[in-house]
Amino acid sequence: MPQSLAETAISSGEHAVVPSGPRASGKKRWKTVFRHRYFYLMLLPAIAYYLIFHYYTMYGALIAFKQFKLAKGILGSPWVGFEHFAYLFSLDKFWQIFTNTIIISLYRLIFGFPLPLIVAILMNEVRVLLFKRWVQTVIYLPHFISWIIMGGLLVNMLSIDSGFINQLLRDAGLQPIGFLTDESYFRGTLVSSMIWKEFGWNTIVYMAALAGVNPQLYEAAFIDGANRWRRIWHITLPCIRSTIVILLILRIGSMMQAGFEQIYVLYHPGVYRVSDIIDTYVYRIGLTEGRYSLAAAVGLFKSVINFALLVVANWLARAMGERGVY
Structure with missing residues (x-):
């Protein structure tokens, strides 16, 4: 054979x-x-x-x-x-809520995204373990409080009539500030309260990334005479750059989500002009008015914009030599 x-x-x-x-x-x-x-x-x-x-x-x-x-x-x-989309784009109200969504999301991105990174780097430099754990517990705690409870706390603190912050302003001879009623202050109140609630929890990812940095790099830089800021700039940030880029891409990809729970708890008709976003608009016209098709058109438009932003941000990251999310 x-x-x-x-x-x-x-x-x-x-x-x-x-x-x-x-x-x-x-x-x-x-x-x-x-x-x-x-x-x-x-x-x-x-x-x-x-x-x-x-x-x-x-x-x-x-x-x-x-x-x-x-x-x-x-x-x-x-x-x-596309009848619902044509009707939607013809509404002045829609472009107002679209603008509000973009502005609030940009505020949250500009002021809220860098803070967890800064706090994580500062926490990484702390050598007193007991103090470090105490600070972590204090800044993590607000994340576990629901926006319903947080809204009540904010009303008790910022109310123009009974809020203790405005009471302190009165005692100092100053005029009270309508943090929750004045349009010029409401967006700032939204962004500040969001940062207060979430920045501690968001530091966890950066702390995990910092734990993977080789300590020998810091030792070599110290021997070469690099001070603390030099070590952060030339070792810490480059070593966790990929993590920063991925989180930034994901944040840009959710720009149309400006925080429904928070805004729904805090806003009222007096500040609709500066606080009504796409999610709250969908809730009102979809569930309270029963216009399900129009609400679905608004939600689909938001999802398409989010997807486009995610693709563009990922493409820019890969063009700059980073891995991106896909």
Whole structure:
């Protein structure tokens, strides 16, 4: 019987060459998956969550292109195409809430994004462990307070009639400030309270990234005569640059989400002109007025803008030599 190539190679004392290709790489991939099967099992709840509550619900985006009738359902409702979008873009009110969303998101990005990084770097320089843990606990705590409770605290602190901050201003002979009632102060109050609540929690990611910096780099820089600020600028920041870029990309990709819970708790008709955002507008016209198709059109528009911003930010990051999020 004729011998195979492998048998011929073995009989002649040569090593057989194992063929490589898609089949071999596929077997290797499945072996890797099986080896780490428990880690993949831990991912299943998160995968199921996104499939059920994020991807499956995208089917409901059809409402934006239909005159939705609750009795007829999504498929049975008449198709109207881009009629809701045309009506939406013709409203002066929509462009006002769009502008409010952009302005509040930019404030949160400009003032809220750098602060966790600065705090994490400062905490990394603290050598007294007990003081460091105390500070971490104090700044992390507001994250676990819901916006309902936080709203009550802010009213008690900032109310123009009974807030203790305005009471201190009166005692000092100054005029009280309408932090929650004056349009010129309301956006600043929103951004400041958001930073107060969330900046401590956001430092966790940076603290984890800083823990991976090689201490020998600091020792070498210290021997070379670099002071503390030089070590931060030339070692700390470059070592965690990829983490900063990824978080910045994700933040830019959510620019259209200006904080529904916070604004819904704090705003009122007197400050709608400067605080009404896309999410609160969708809530009012969708749930309280029952205009589901128009609300879906607004939500879909917001999602498209977020996706476009994410793609552009990721492209810019990759063009600058960073890895990006994909």
